[in-house]
Amino acid sequence: MARVVRIVSLTRAFAVAALASGAMLAATQACSGSPDPTAFTEIDAPDFNQFKGAGATAGQAGVSRLLEKRCATLDCHGQVSRPLRIYGQFGLRFVDDGGNQPGLGATTETEYEANYQSVIGLQPEGIKNVVDGLNPPESIMLLRKPLGLERHKGGTVFVTGDDAYQCLTSWLGRQADLAACGRATQ
Amino acid sequence: MAARPFVPASFVLGPTLLAVAASAACNIDPVHTNAVNALGPEVGGIPQGEFHRAGQPCTTCHGDEGPAKSSFTIGGTVFYGPANTAAPVGVGNVSVTLEDDSGSQFTTTTNCVGNFWVSPGDWPGHPQFPVLVTISGTPAGSYLQQSMQSHIGRAGSCAECHQYPTQDNYYKTPGLVHMVAADDPNYQGDQTCPVNPVPPGFGGP
Numbered sequence: 001m002a003r004v005v006r007i008v009s010l011t012r013a014f015a016v017a018a019l020a021s022g023a024m025l026a027a028t029q030a031c032s033g034s035p036d037p038t039a040f041t042e043i044d045a046p047d048f049n050q051f052k053g054a055g056a057t058a059g060q061a062g063v064s065r066l067l068e069k070r071c072a073t074l075d076c077h078g079q080v081s082r083p084l085r086i087y088g089q090f091g092l093r094f095v096d097d098g099g100n101q102p103g104l105g106a107t108t109e110t111e112y113e114a115n116y117q118s119v120i121g122l123q124p125e126g127i128k129n130v131v132d133g134l135n136p137p138e139s140i141m142l143l144r145k146p147l148g149l150e151r152h153k154g155g156t157v158f159v160t161g162d163d164a165y166q167c168l169t170s171w172l173g174r175q176a177d178l179a180a181c182g183r184a185t186q
Numbered sequence: 187m188a189a190r191p192f193v194p195a196s197f198v199l200g201p202t203l204l205a206v207a208a209s210a211a212c213n214i215d216p217v218h219t220n221a222v223n224a225l226g227p228e229v230g231g232i233p234q235g236e237f238h239r240a241g242q243p244c245t246t247c248h249g250d251e252g253p254a255k256s257s258f259t260i261g262g263t264v265f266y267g268p269a270n271t272a273a274p275v276g277v278g279n280v281s282v283t284l285e286d287d288s289g290s291q292f293t294t295t296t297n298c299v300g301n302f303w304v305s306p307g308d309w310p311g312h313p314q315f316p317v318l319v320t321i322s323g324t325p326a327g328s329y330l331q332q333s334m335q336s337h338i339g340r341a342g343s344c345a346e347c348h349q350y351p352t353q354d355n356y357y358k359t360p361g362l363v364h365m366v367a368a369d370d371p372n373y374q375g376d377q378t379c380p381v382n383p384v385p386p387g388f389g390g391p
Contacts, residue, residue, distance in 0.1 A: 069336070073338065074341075074346075074347035074359070074360075075338065075339045075340055075341035075346055076339035078358075080358070090335050090336040091336065092357065093356075099356070101351065101356050101359070101360060101361070102357075102358065154315070154340060155315070
């Protein structure tokens with residue numbers, strides 16, 4: 001009786017091993033194609049000049065300024081370990097970029113560019129779909145996290161319709177409301 | 187069929203329960219353990235208590251994960267100045283006013299080495315981050331006040347961000363919490379303090 005059980009178990013083990021090998025082989029085949037070095041994802045991204053607040057008048061600000069003031073303290077998104085890493089005058093500074101310390105020296109061009117890439121690079125296709133009007137702004141983490149629509153360690157920091165919301169959504173809609181951005185940083 | 191040897195349940199359960207108990211007693215989070223270890227041992231001549239570890243991140247130990255017995259929601263050290271002075275002097279009797287996201291305010295005062303802390307029972311249900319901070323006092327005869335340029339996002343310890351600036355960390359720290367921007371060699375702190383208000387372990391970059 002015991003011998004029969006052993007045979008049955010060996011047969012089952014054999015079958016499991018064969019299935020696993022087959023699955024591994026299939027997975028290997030599926031991933032074995034050579035990567036195409038010319039492939040790229042085209043991003044219809046929101047405007048960089050509006051992001052950095054070029055041309056902003058008194059009381060106005062760019063989108064970057066909003067993120068710097070509201071999100072980028074050194075204990076939150078002003079940390080190098082963050083996926084959405086934000087540099088700026090009042091928080092993390094770009095290393096070897098003039099030797100600025102937090103709190104000293106205005107946000108630099110390098111920092112604006114790094115912030116822009118951080119924001120766009122968080123969900124490139126997601127941002128594109130919002131900019132192209134295919135999805136609402138609330139479909140991307142840039143809005144979902146601060147609005148509290150998905151888990152955010154910093155909690156809910158923006159409310160639908162407030163100046164910060166208006167700042168981000170207008171920028172994603174191709175015409176940033178720099179006045180709303182300015183009010184949101186006060 | 188060979189009979190299985192009899193193993194009393196207690197032989198298995200005993201060591202398992204011991205292992206579970208040991209895990210519960212110790213902190214098994216390696217990140218937290220490393221953070222605690224990085225603070226180093228107590229300095230000779232400064233006993234554990236309200237005057238110890240000035241300038242270090244209080245809530246690393248005084249947080250939910252311990253190992254300190256008391257818990258703080260916010261804690262730190264106020265120095266005279268400036269942010270990168272070679273020998274920072276802790277300032278006593280400085281008011282530290284905190285205002286949280288709900289608009290609730292709480293004020294506490296530094297002791298003679300500059301240490302301050304807020305226990306959960308001091309400000310029940312608060313702080314609700316973000317928090318704004320202002321420090322004020324008359325350490326050298328004239329009234330001084332400083333407010334943080336940004337808010338605190340969620341850190342309980344000032345020293346998580348406010349560290350002694352060096353060539354390695356200058357880009358991510360505004361320096362020590364301080365009252366004045368210029369050094370004053372005449373300021374010696376509270377000379378009646380049981381502990382030297384110039385904490386050990388600081389130095390130039």
